[in-house]
Amino acid sequence: MNKKVIRYIVLFVIVVVFSGWIGVLVDSVLPEHPKGDTLGMGVWLVFPMLTAIAIIICSKVGWKDIGFKPNFKRNSRWYLTSVLIYPVVTVIVLIVGAATKWIDLSGFNIKAFIWAFGSTLLIGFIKNIFEETVWRGYLTSQLDKLNLKDWKIYLIVGLVWGIWHIPYYLVFLSEADLQLVLPVNQTIFIVVAIMTMTCWSVMYIELYRVSKSIWPCVILHTIEDSLINPLVISGYISIASGKEILISPISGIMTSILYLAVGFGIRAYRRQSNNMMIPKDI
Incomplete structure (x- = not known):
């Protein structure tokens, strides 16, 4: 294993874990x-x-590793996949x-929902450039260099991604919003959220790997933010009490x-494609 890569990954993870709490400290000294x-x-x-950018510059990591090139022609199917x-x-x-x-759709207003969905796409897209550059572009690409087994990469990225959200759930996001997503105490909510993001990591990581670009992941993440979050939080659907953990x-x-099935499906496609590209002995 490349010890230099490991050192920079550890440094990155430490900064990420504390970044939210630095933000909490900043807010604590500002007016209400x-x-x-x-x-x-x-x-x-x-x-x-x-x-991540500072580490890339200091460690001379190739910007090509991050996946800033969209590669539209080669990735057309993956852009479509990210939307769907x-x-x-x-x-x-x-x-x-x-x-x-378990889900009541009687209050669903399609016109209002489409408006809510469309109105959040741009800001979500910009926000997710930051996230996907970090979680897939930097962290995933560097873990790939260590030749770790796939499940270890999914687990590390998912846990770091989830732990980074803890200040968001505890401080930045109101408890009322948390209750709309999952009516449990904050500790259980955080555990469930981290497990959920770890499951999602398979899908995001494999989409990044197969496309070799962060942009399908940015689109995927943007659709997620604009679709499922308002659907639940804004009350377009109603979930039966006690069934949230099953069907939300x-x-x-x-x-x-x-x-998870989608993620492993993309993984199977990627591995099969890679095997077809390896020349066989005659």
């Missing part, structure tokens, strides 16, 4: 402000990317939820299993 749009939250969001994954899985979950009467479009067990 509304939750959800603070300077400290900006620090939490931007600090990991700035750290969340809508298709969400529709499946809603159909199952409606059939079992955000953090339900069924939902996570479907996203």
